[in-house]
Amino acid sequence: MALQITAALLDEIHAHGESAYPEEGAGLLLGRAHGAHRQVQATIILSNAREDAARRNRYLITPQDMLAAEQHAARLGLDVIGVFHSHPDHPNQPSDFDRDWALPWFSYLITSVAQGRAAGSRSWRLSDDRQVFTEEPLDTSHP
Amino acid sequence: MPTLRIPTPLRPYAAGANEIEVHGSSVAQALDELTAAFPALQPHLFTEDGELRAFVNLFLNDEDIRHLQGVDTLINADDRLMIIPSIAGGLA
Numbered sequence: 593m594a595l596q597i598t599a600a601l602l603d604e605i606h607a608h609g610e611s612a613y614p615e616e617g618a619g620l621l622l623g624r625a626h627g628a629h630r631q632v633q634a635t636i637i638l639s640n641a642r643e644d645a646a647r648r649n650r651y652l653i654t655p656q657d658m659l660a661a662e663q664h665a666a667r668l669g670l671d672v673i674g675v676f677h678s679h680p681d682h683p684n685q686p687s688d689f690d691r692d693w694a695l696p697w698f699s700y701l702i703t704s705v706a707q708g709r710a711a712g713s714r715s716w717r718l719s720d721d722r723q724v725f726t727e728e729p730l731d732t733s734h735p
Numbered sequence: 736m737p738t739l740r741i742p743t744p745l746r747p748y749a750a751g752a753n754e755i756e757v758h759g760s761s762v763a764q765a766l767d768e769l770t771a772a773f774p775a776l777q778p779h780l781f782t783e784d785g786e787l788r789a790f791v792n793l794f795l796n797d798e799d800i801r802h803l804q805g806v807d808t809l810i811n812a813d814d815r816l817m818i819i820p821s822i823a824g825g826l827a
Binding site for chain 1: 742743744778789792794819821824826
């Protein structure tokens with residue numbers, strides 16, 4: 593199991609996390625899944641729909657945005673395969689809140705943004721029994 | 736016959752189906768059919784208390800069923816019911 597993503601796309605995600613700081617930034621990962629391996633081929637940056645006061649520790653992508661993203665992905669011949677979001681001044685590990693709201697199968701790419709600078713990303717998948725997140729390695733070795 | 740659309744992340748729990756035909760006459764009956772056919776979907780759609788999970792949104796054609804009669808909303812033969820997740824998370 594691995595999430596393949598180019599360094600350029602990962603840089604875009606990091607830049608979004610930095611620009612959203614000190615709030616959380618989020619978006620969707622578009623690509624293809626081949627068994628346990630996924631390849632990210634595009635991203636969609638989405639506005640954080642949380643009310644102002646909650647954006648520092650929460651993000652929300654509305655069902656309307658989600659439906660539009662799925663339709664956009666289909667036009668590209670891709671699927672929505674996961675979600676990315678940032679944790680301002682916190683580790684890039686899922687929180688209990690992340691787990692409560694997580695969908696199975698999706699890749700959850702979390703970027704830690706420390707003092708406004710992206711400090712690394714890790715990707716996670718929810719277990720089928722919804723109890724734990726398992727880390728999936730990031731593979732940035734392909735151009 | 737009404738159709739029920741299954742979103743991408745739930746399809747692996749529904750034998751890969753992206754849409755199924757349902758026979759029920761309400762949203763609740765359609766969901767019962769779905770989880771009877773694919774029991775692995777149950778924990779991802781419903782809490783242990785049997786409530787729809789917070790991220791599960793159901794749209795009948797283009798309308799959120801929360802603005803209709805919720806899961807008691809009636810469905811007709813040419814209706815399209817869609818499960819669309821909202822995505823949320825973040826620190827604590």
